[in-house]
Amino acid sequence: MKVLLAALNSKFIHSNLAVRYLKAYTKKLNYNCTIKEFTINDRREKVLEKIIGEKPDVVAFSCYIWNIEYIKSLAVLIKLINPKVEILYGGPEVSYDSNSFLKNIPGEYVIVGEGEETYYEFVKLRAKYFETSGKVDSKEFFLELRDIKGLCFKQNGNVILNEQRQPMDMNKIVFPYTKEDNLKNKIVYYEASRGCPFKCKYCLSSTGFEVRFLNIERVKKELKFLMDKDIKLIKFVDRTFNCNYEFAMEIWKFVINADTDATFHFEISADVLKDEEIKLLNTAPKGRIQLEVGVQTTNDTVLNNINRYVKFNYIYDRVKKVQKYHNINQHLDLIAGLPGEDFESFKKSFNDVYSIKPEALQLGFLKLLKGSSMIEEVSKWGMVYSPYAPYEILKTDSISYDEIVILKRIEEVFDKYYNSGKFKNILNYFVPKFKTAFDFYYELGGFFYDRGYLNKNISSSDYYNVFIEFENECLNEKNIELEEIIKYDYLKFNKKKWLPDFLMRERNKEEEKTIKAKIDDGLIEVSKKYHIEKFFINIERFLNDSVLEKKEGYVVFDIENDKEIYLFHE
Template identity: 70%
Template sequence: MKILLTALNSKYIHSNLAIRYLRAYTEKLDYDCVIREFTINDILDRVLEEIISEKPNIVAFSCYIWNIEYIKSLAVLIKLVDPKIQILYGGPEVSYDSCKFLKDAAGEYVIIGEGEETYCEFVKLQIENFRNSGRENSETDFLKLKNINGLCFKWNNKIILNEYRRLMDMNRIVFPYKVKEDFQNKIIYYESSRGCPFNCKYCLSSTTAGVRFLNIERVKAELQFLMRKNIKLIKFVDRTFNCNHEFTMKLWKFIIDTDTNITFHFEISADILTEDEIELLQRAPAGRIQLEVGVQTTNDRVLNNINRHVEFQEIKRKVKKVEKNHNVKQHLDLIAGLPGEDFSSFKKSFNDVYSVKPEEIQLGFLKLLKGSDLRKDAKNLGIVYSPYAPYEVLKTDNISYEELVVLKRIEKMVDKYYNSGKFTHILNYFTTKFKTAFDFYYELGMFFYNSGYLTRNISSAEYYKVFVEFEEQYLKEKNVELNEIIKYDYLKFNKKRWLPDFLLRYRDKYGEKLIKQKIQDKDIAVSKNYYLEKFSINIEKLLKSSLIEKEDGYVVFDGERELYFFGHI
């Protein structure tokens, strides 16, 4: 018997943890278990061909809000090509309203909630049935299926929902990664705990009481295995990693003290960070740890509406402390469309978060997940959301559809310009010319929309050029200083030995000769591929203090290193 564990990931670099758990938990069973991973950007016909070519008896899908529509279409096609192939669904997107889902979907089975033990019992039964193939379904088969807790299934045109399964001991799960598995160019997901101590109404974790942890020594051993692989990023999927102080301290200390080039990503609640945790983070090697901090909103009334009880000033204080040594990357999240938050309130939330200057700001939009408390109470709260996955909010009593569309334009600007880190000095130049940072990103988003840039692909050079146009059209200005700032940011992050035509250049062969002679006389080590560019402002002072001071000079770009020559040459 062959089961094809199938994942439709959102991107190629992602890996699916759930299907690996299922394979690992049943590795001692006598069946052919194959993992296949695709992306939602793959052509449907090609994925269908790949699945059919495996000749599986059962295809099992890992279902989420980003892939469920694709999976439902794929399942229909599988059944049309080969009706004998049975289909099993699992994951958060099918764990609620399972009967309704299975009634409308092509397929026979749904695993509800945690899947390891349910899947194991299901596989054992399928192995037994496969050995007895040729007989017709019997009452005995029905009773055996009915005894598998956590399973929903079709039987004689009826949908049967079994009893729910109790949560398992975390230490019974089996390490999901294999020795020969290729991890190159992949983000690896790891789970050291399940559950969350908080009860935010928009989150599915609030539906499960308590938090369960793996044994800390086991976690260390498994991470050591992964550290020996060619991995760049390990993302912990724990909902609130730092909810257990002792566990957090031991694991962060282990990760910080280990010799590795891997970056570890954690979702945390910054407000509950302790002083010793912050001190520990401050001694982490640069690039070793990155933190994702859920702010969502800085409006206390809105936070109360979603059953979230934090104070932004406390989050800000902790985040700024972590930032002290500039060695830990921090990513702060906001959610637009929360009940009770209007456009003006979200603007304030955005400006509050922007004032912290984290490495990344994620501007997300409320999604009403199946099973969440917020979805159940959506009508009373005045929330209108799409009935199609990912169930995103369309409007509320407080914010209109048109206002959310504007925020999506702003989100694109923030993600492209702020989060990339490649336009830092350009952004600093512009934000000082507007009343607030939000006002700048609003106007930039409107400029992109009105200029048609949001509906076509533009080159990397054009992403810089738009600022020249933006300054002329929106600020009615044309400053040479902006040209120099754009030129610096462009050369810093685009490894080319030329500049786009829209940027002014100041060629001075005599001055360049003097700089090269200085480098030689002072015996300054530079590579053969260094690049020399003249500027009309002092770039060194700009980088140190954001001050724009007119002063001719040169910058030597040599890989990650820069040399500055200003004043009398």
């Protein structure tokens, strides 16, 4: 019997932890198990061809809000080509309405909740009947299927939902990675705990069981294995990594002291972050740890509406203390469309969090997830949401559809310009020209929409040129200072030998010759790969003090060491 575990990831760099868990947990069973990973950006015909080409008896899909529509279409096509291929679904997207899901979608089985033990029992049973009789539609087979907890299945057109399975002992989980895995250039996901102690209404984790942890020495051993494979980013999927102080401290000490170039990503709750943890984090090598902090809103009333009983002032204090040594990347999250939050309240939340200047700020939109308690309050808050995955909010009693659309435009330009980190100094030039940071991104989003830039591909250089157009049309200004700042940011993150036509480059061979001589004599310390560029403002002063000063000079870009040397006359 052959089972194909199919994962449809959102991007090529992602990897799927769930299918690896299933294969690892059943490695002692006598069956043929293959994993195939695709992305939702792959052509459906090619994915289908590869699935059918494996000639599986069962195709098992790992289902999430971002891939469920794609998976539904694949299921239809698989059944059209070969109705004998059985389809098994699992994952959070099918765990809370498995009965109705299976009634309306081609397929035979759904694993509800945690999958390892249910999948193990299913494979063992199906393989037994398949190997002895070649049939899996006998009365005896279906009778035994009923004994598998956590399984939903079809029998003669009827859907049967078995008894719920209780959460398993975390330490029974089999480590899902092997020496043979090719994980180069992939984000690798790791799980040290399951469950969450908080009860946020919009989150599926609030509906689960108590938090369970892996043995801490096992975690260290497995992380060492991943580090030895030279993986660049190890992302913990634990819902609130720091909910257990002793556990978090021990793991953070381990990764901080490890001999590795890997970055470790943790999702934390800042309001339970203790001073001792912050002190430890401040000792981490730069880039070793990045933290994701769910702020969601800074409106205390709205926070109470979603069962988050925390004050933003405390989150602000914790995040700023972590930020103090500039060694930890912090990603903060906001959610638009929360119950009771209107446009002005979200604007304030945005400005509150923007004032922290985190490395990244994710602007998300409320998703009404199946199984979450928020679903039960839809009418209470006048929530209208899409019936199609990812079930995103369209409007509420507090915020209109038109306002949501405006926030979508802001999110798009914000993610491109702020979160990329490649336009930092250009943004620092513009934001002070507006009453608030939100007002700037509001105007920029509107400008992009009016010019049609949100609906077409524009070149990488055009993303810089936009700012010259924006200043001219929205502020009625045209300043050489802006062009010089754009030139600096462009050269910082792009090839140095070429500049777009809208930026000015002046070459003075004698002056450059003098600088090169100083480099050759060791008076200016740079690597062998460097670039010299003339500027007409004091870039160094603007970077350090946000002061614009017209002054000719040079910047030496040390390409190999990713640093700059500023040569401006006093």
